[in-house]
Amino acid sequence: MPSTLAAGPRPVRHIDIYSPEDRAYWCERLGVTDDALRQTVKLIGSRASTVAAHLGVAL
DSSP states (O other), rough: OOGGGGSSSSSSOOOOOOOOOHHHHHHHHTOOOHHHHHHHHHHHBBBBBHHHHHHHHOO
């Protein structure tokens, strides 16, 4: 039986707002400031696809 971990990354990703590295990655990926990312996550949640859609950015 094949491992599900070998299938690759999960399609749903959450932004870890408490991780400086994760915030830096998502700020660059979404083209927003750290403050804008924090405010957006506080407003709508940490699901990356939802944050991107709210900001009008395609993942």
